[in-house]
Amino acid sequence: MHSVVAIKQVPDTSNVRINPETGTLIREGVPTIINPYDIHAVEMAVRIKEQFGGTVTVISMGPPKAMEALIECIEQGADRGILISDRRFGAADTLATSYVLAHTVEALLAEGPVDLLLFGKQAIDGDTGQVGPGVAARLQVPLISNAVVIESFDPVARKAVVHRKIEQGIEVIETSLPALLTVEKEIAAVKRAPLPNLINAARYKPEMWSADAPVPFDIAQVGIKGSPTIVGKAFTPTAREAGAILSVAEKGLSETVADALEMIIQANVVTIQNHNGGRP
């Protein structure tokens, strides 16, 4: 059993601040975290390993700092971490990212079989959710997006039954293996890392792969060169205009509420049938 999990280190977007003058992101001092969905993917892979044996490999494309995220995954129970890091990979869009990750998986496939690929549903910095589907398309493995439960997993018959969340409810899918799942947080609750794992991780050094070694990447397909999309401009969202501010403390309750209702009625957005005003 070999599971490969793709994880991304992202800025904690709840702490992101924007420079109002330049409209750019203030990166200094913004903490980085493992993309919240991805850590659940790691946990799922570890649980499968606990049940069926085998190994969990965690891969990430990012700057050297992303080593921290890989080590955290080793703490969670992953066996091997690979950071694919090269200046030439910078400014990649989802197409270029999916190429790098798919090519990495292909390199792992040359070493031995891979039974399961786990990705997060989406990364909270870009929120695209495109990288998982892209890698599945490149590797030509079945894609099961928004997975919430692995109902059964049979590495011998090479089949799994997976629940995925869709608008109509839960879709129960049988898939052949290997398959690529993009996971929701429900897939597996993250446990506190056990002490032996922590000790293990403290000594662990993730592998660092460049664009040239140990496997060469096609430079035309990576980074900005390999990205069909570019950011034309970035700006802070235009705010709606503030309307009237009514204060209960100043006007009294029923008067304030009546005024607000009057504005709603004037704006013609709803019909309020029995409304007779709050005014005595």
Added chain:
Amino acid sequence: MSEQLETSSPRIWVFIEQEEGQPHPVSWELMGAAGRLAEELPGSVVEGVLLGHDVAGIAPLAYRYGAKRVYMIDDPLLETYRNMPYGVGVSKLVTKYTPEIFLFGATTLGRDLAGTIATRVHTGLTADCTELAIDPKQKILAATRPTFGGNLMATILCRKHRPQMATVRPRVLPMPEPLAEAEGELLREPLDLKESDIPVRRLRLIPGEEQLNIEYADVIVAGGRGVGGPGGFKLLEELADALGGVVGASRPVIDAGWLSHEHQVGQTGTTVRPKLYIAAGISGAVQHTVGMSGANFILAINSDPKAPIFQMANASIVGDLYKVIPELIRQVKGTGNGQ
């Protein structure tokens, strides 16, 4: 038939999403946007792409929303959505007819499929756009989307690769009025797959407990952490009932288990576009407001006069929601002046 197709006119494609023969309304919202883009791209045509089984009946509706032509793959293998046969079918259409622009709803299905198509045909895809326009100089799609949790907007361009692909969430774009009558052309294409080619099967569907349909509600009464507990939502529900609306919530409410995820509005919840949005006990974090700033009228109720939500509300009440909401209910129901 295909000889008649204009080869020079740029095609603007809309993926017509359907489930059990029911078209998803986001398809028509996208048709409306495609029509506006077409005005900026001389000679272009708006066309629909329709996959499923026994779905030909949807095509006439697509014409009324502005499609001149619908490319349809109708096959029993497409009875329910599966990534692989849909991916193969749509990619084949793209390769054959080379659309200039291709729009999808940012639904679970649309996201799953669009990411696959973009990779298969090797092009750029911009997810969750809030605005689509044609760049006047370069005559290409300018797709604007929020990033970094809504803190920043970015306009994405795809210069050299085609089609230029984008997904848009339901309710982000206005719903156009359909024409009373319109004609179009239906082009059938084969799928050329066997069941044994497909690596997945749907075993069953466990229907969702709640069909809340918050995204298409006209009135939403939303509560946040300020509601303080699950009990308070009874009050919000009463107001929602009186206004013919539904209850929405900010994320902490869902995280605390006071309401189910279907109620969550915002970046990681649903985008809504009601006529009236009442936000009670919600501070107005950007991750929340990106999901509701399209509302026609926002009434904010918050005890903190400095709450950021007041910066964007059409009307704001500084006060305790436990006093304000019962009074609102009384006045809406017309049951006296509550002194």
